Amino acid sequence: MQFSSSLLENAVSEFAKLPGIGKKTALRLVLHLLKQDTGDVNNFSEVIARMRSEIKFCQRCFNVADADICSICANSLRKQEIICVVENIRDVIAIESTQQFSGTYHVLGGVISPLDGIGPDQLTIESLVSRVQKEKTEELIFALNPTIQGDTTIYYIQKKLSPASIGHPLNLRVTTIARGIAFGGELEYADELTLGRSLQNRMPVDKYVSG
């Protein structure tokens, strides 16, 4: 692409660095901004820069936060003794959107994946293990993606919390979110693993909570 203005060219190439945004889309976005008021564009630019420089990570659960402790951990109405373990911030947002969970979170920052060079030390597992012991957590709900890496991570954390590892038994319930055929999903299109597992993990109809 040929540009008659280097200011325009630089703005387009900055936008094109974003994931999923090519040169043509970048140009469309930049030309859109060019049509907006200078004040609005300055605001856009400032909000982005402030977000990056001022955002913090909660010292307790590693979720994004405006202060040292995030608004979920600081909320006394939430059940602090229940921790939902998730991979990343996006998962926190997804679960919060369901409005079905009133406990707190722990953001691992990924899952154990030796092939990608991610070991337990790069994740917040150590903090989780000491948090569970210190806070006398009652339930740990794993909400990780159903992959080999996710399952490995659950197994690793469970081992770290075993009496053999910490020297004494914990009064802790460890669960994982239900897996099976999605609501609205059709059986014939489900993959074999999901369908097979959902048969193995079948549950009594009277305990079943429907959407």
Add this chain to the structure above:
Amino acid sequence: MQFSSSLLENAVSEFAKLPGIGKKTALRLVLHLLKQDTGDVNNFSEVIARMRSEIKFCQRCFNVADADICSICANSLRKQEIICVVENIRDVIAIESTQQFSGTYHVLGGVISPLDGIGPDQLTIESLVSRVQKEKTEELIFALNPTIQGDTTIYYIQKKLSPASIGHPLNLRVTTIARGIAFGGELEYADELTLGRSLQNRMPVDKYVSG
């Protein structure tokens, strides 16, 4: 969507204001920026703000420019006596990318469209008419989109340049870019108007320049 950080929330809603970017895509972009170095994000933000506040429009052709005159108008290697009339900056970039045009441009800023409330006065037609007379332009190439509005605009400008309007005849060639079946396009899928017009505007094979 529920956010635990207002900094994050504001950044997402700023991105979501851009055309074609929904809340989920905005979140993906913001989380991507959150993973980048603060310096890189500051640079992104500054380049966008500078683009909006410092960009100029060429006083001669109304293309975007870093100075009062754009780099195309200022380039003495380009044929200043040939003007290609386009609707917007995006069209300039598209034509420049072909590397087939060595003249200059005139950006109208739209086409005459009474239904959208766009009359000749909102466009740079007056400047074009006086530019053609002052600069003794030799050829005016219309590269407008083939719509009723585009054709109306061509007709209006031609009338403005007629001897009846300016009082004396101009030594000016007025052309429009060729319309017809696109290269690689298949006849059976072409719309009737395009196919019909391309039959009417058929040209001798020996004058035909193939891609």
